Amino acid sequence: MATNWTTYRELLLPTAPGRRRGVETELRRAVRDGRLAPGTRLPSSRDLADQLGVARGTVTAAYEQLVGEGYLVAKRGSGTTVTAACTWPDSFPAEPPPTPRWRYDLRPGLPALNAFPREEWSQAQKSSLLDLPVDDLGYPDPAGYAPLRRELADYLGRVRAVAAGPSQVVVTNGAAEGLSLLGRTLRDAGHRTVAVEEPSHFGAAGMLASHGLEVLRVPVDDNGIQVDRLSTLDCRAVLVTAAHQFPLGVVLHPTRRHALLEWARGVDGLVIEDDYDAEHRYDRPATGAMQALDPTRVVHQGSTSKVLAPALRLGWLVLPSTLRDSVVERKRLDDLGTGTLPQAAFAHLLSSGGYDRHLRRTRHLYRTRRDALLSALAETLPAWHPIGVAAGLHVVVRLPPHTDDRSVQERLSHQGINALALSNYTTAPTFPALVLGYAALTPDRLRAAVRLMADTLTTP
Incomplete structure (x- = not known):
């Protein structure tokens, strides 16, 4: 040159x-x-x-x-x-395409993001930061910020009847990290398999499998997971959504709750209770957490994702004493702990009553939206039958017999409607249905979505 x-x-x-x-x-x-x-x-x-x-x-x-x-x-x-050692690639990989923006996004599990309490959260951040001791700006306790663990123990005991002290609570980066920590801890303890409900959330099963656990599926009926099937499987751990089964929406029957705990005691096993949206029940108070029936055999798991917003990435585990230290050590090795500042803001929101106030507002909001969706379906698509209890952020709508629900999902997607088929959540044949989330759309938009669904599916 x-x-x-x-x-x-x-x-x-x-x-x-x-x-x-x-x-x-x-x-x-x-x-x-x-x-x-x-x-x-x-x-x-x-x-x-x-x-x-x-x-x-x-x-x-x-x-x-x-x-x-x-x-x-x-x-x-x-x-x-x-230097001859300095080489640089001719180009870098292109950014992956952005997630498509749906005309009507009916994904289950998505709260009303525009209802996020921005002012209260902003005030909680400001107040908690002003009150935060200087030492707490260092590396966090891997178990979680102590004031938040105290607030969570109080809140879960008051609202979900969980029996736990602050020392049993571990704060995680969302429920996903909690399940990941449990999967690796179980694997390290000698577990090779874990049972999950059939149908169930594909993300949870995939995460457990990614940590080397073989996923065994147990059918769900109108009374919840069929506990008697567990005795035929070679496993000592099971993941359940007892208060509001995902996606079918049924509640685990009291008899089966006790049978499930008896099974866990008999095999020296563990029940992982995913309490993902139990606060959202509209006809009566939600069934209390299973964990209180046997805190030594049940891990209680929850997060802010369905109440506030998934973007916060705040979750928690309530652990038996036999697992607590192993999970905390696993958490320490993973990331040294969840960020203290968002934990402190959340602790302030809990202690000030802001979290409870937000829940009261959104329960009313979601009930109105659920009713709008069900009314529109009854009027426009009367052959579609909703199932499940009056709770949560989604409803399962049973389609006419012999309908291919994946084909329905595909046809709707071409019109900009994101409506997932029930068959996405199961590996076994089941009845055709759609799993429709309603929390993120206004009543008018829900009614418009149903009209477009009807027009799309009745057009040759």
């Missing part, structure tokens, strides 16, 4: 003439993109300074910095050259 002054002036064109950063940045960029090839000998600092119209010290400092970073090599008597 030619190295006369004119060529280097055209080559580099520093963005900040007279300043070291401009020369340094342009030299680095020229090496990275191949304009300065490996082995190229650079001008002396005096020559390059004269060419670029900068002080010699500016070029000397830039050379020294880039030598230290490994882009250049300087040898006495040989000048400064571009």
Whole structure:
């Protein structure tokens, strides 16, 4: 490569003439993109300074910095050259395409994001930060911020009848991390299998499988998971959604609750209770958590994702004492703990009553939206029958016999409607149905979505 002054002036064109950063940045960029090839000998600092119209010290400092970073090599008597070890790819992979924006997004599990209590959360962040001791700005306790664990123990005992003290609560980055921690802890303890409900959330089964556990599926009927089937399987752990089965919406019958705990005691096993949306029940108070019936055999899991917003990534586990230390150590090795600042804000929201107030508002909001969806379905698509209890953020709508629910999902997707088939959540044949989330859409938009669904499916 030619190295006369004119060529280097055209080559580099520093963005900040007279300043070291401009020369340094342009030299680095020229090496990275191949304009300065490996082995190229650079001008002396005096020559390059004269060419670029900068002080010699500016070029000397830039050379020294880039030598230290490994882009250049300087040898006495040989000048400064571009290191042969510096290679840069011709291009980088393109960004993946953005998630499609649906005209009507009826995914289950999505709360009303525009109902997020921005002002209360902002005030909670400000107040908690002002009150936060300086020492708490260091690395967090991997078990979670102590004031939040106290508030969660109180809240879960008051609202979900959970029997736990703060020491049993571990704060996680959402329910997903909690399940991941449990999967690896169980694997380390010798578990090779775990049972899940059939149907169930495909994400939970996939996460457990990703940690080396074989997933065994147990059917669900109108009374919840068929506990008697567990005795035929080689497993000692089961994941259940007892208060509001996902996706079918049934409640685990009291008799089966006791049978499930008897099974766990008999095999020295564990029940993982995913309490994902139990606070949202509209006809009466939700059934209390299973954990209170046997805190030594049940892990209680929850998060803010269905009440506030998934973006917060705040969840929790209430653990038996036999698992607590192992899970906390696993959490420490993973990420040193969940961020203290969002935990502190959430603790303030709980202690100030803001969380309870938000729940009261959204229960009314979601009930209105659920009623609008059911009314529109009854009027426009009377052959579709909703099933499940009056709770949660979604409803399962049973389609006429012999309907291919995946085909229905596909046809609706072409019209911009995101409505998932029940068969996505099961590996076994089941009745055709759609799993429709209603919390994120207003009543008017829900009615419009149903009209478009009817028009789409009745058009040849």
